[in-house]
Amino acid sequence: MNVPIIAKKVARMKLRSVVSRKPSKGRNGTRAIRLDRKEVQSAATELERQVSRYMKRRPEGKPVGYPKEKIARVMMYGLVTVKGVPRNVEIVVVLQRGKGFVCGGAFGNYKSSGTPIVVIFLNGGLFPEQFLSVSGRGKYLYDEFVQILMHELTHARDIEKLESLPVQGRLPEQDEVNWDSYYNDPREVRAFAREIMDYVISNWSSLSKSMPVHQAIDYGIRFQDTWRKGAQFWTRKNQRLIYKIVETGLRDEELIP
Numbered sequence: 001m002n003v004p005i006i007a008k009k010v011a012r013m014k015l016r017s018v019v020s021r022k023p024s025k026g027r028n029g030t031r032a033i034r035l036d037r038k039e040v041q042s043a044a045t046e047l048e049r050q051v052s053r054y055m056k057r058r059p060e061g062k063p064v065g066y067p068k069e070k071i072a073r074v075m076m077y078g079l080v081t082v083k084g085v086p087r088n089v090e091i092v093v094v095l096q097r098g099k100g101f102v103c104g105g106a107f108g109n110y111k112s113s114g115t116p117i118v119v120i121f122l123n124g125g126l127f128p129e130q131f132l133s134v135s136g137r138g139k140y141l142y143d144e145f146v147q148i149l150m151h152e153l154t155h156a157r158d159i160e161k162l163e164s165l166p167v168q169g170r171l172p173e174q175d176e177v178n179w180d181s182y183y184n185d186p187r188e189v190r191a192f193a194r195e196i197m198d199y200v201i202s203n204w205s206s207l208s209k210s211m212p213v214h215q216a217i218d219y220g221i222r223f224q225d226t227w228r229k230g231a232q233f234w235t236r237k238n239q240r241l242i243y244k245i246v247e248t249g250l251r252d253e254e255l256i257p
Contacts, residue, residue, distance in 0.1 A: 095124035
């Protein structure tokens, strides 16, 4: 989500290396902006590990709360924008009021230094033990981190001019966003397409076992959470574009002829 958010500047932390060293092909076509899935998964694993460690230190039986601190952070070095510009991105996890476990994510840059940053928001109204129950590789929290990073790191490769983040901010409320405009912004369409494509590719072995190729693609897309939320807002043109991007991604992975 490319919107202003709450973020206090934090110290840099060295962790992983690159998301993608090569500029992506087909920015305006039917090929998704390229990301290194293994690197994204590694970052999600490290974020989830740090969040779990933080939750284990919090007292049980009471909400985590909303301390103004970063409960997890990693640096991703060597990402390259679609125009070939190197970019290092800081990724942090913070707490805010919201619904569910993960409230969302945002991408922008620090106003003072210009450092690109991805922020993931967790719901501080929940108990530590609730977060620990959905932690661990292959569980909900990890999967949510992967999905958000796929979206926000697509922005990191795609958006050249970044919006500055204030010292303090937040994700917008539901009634503060024009959802038709948001979902149909070309930058958001590319980021959502990347999310959906990754889901379908990750689940292709099970999707393709019991149905023909195009039926499996349709089923995988329509049952993905992002599609179910966004389909009511996307134009027919953008829905078709997302389908084409997913199909091209499967072909690039040599999963379909």
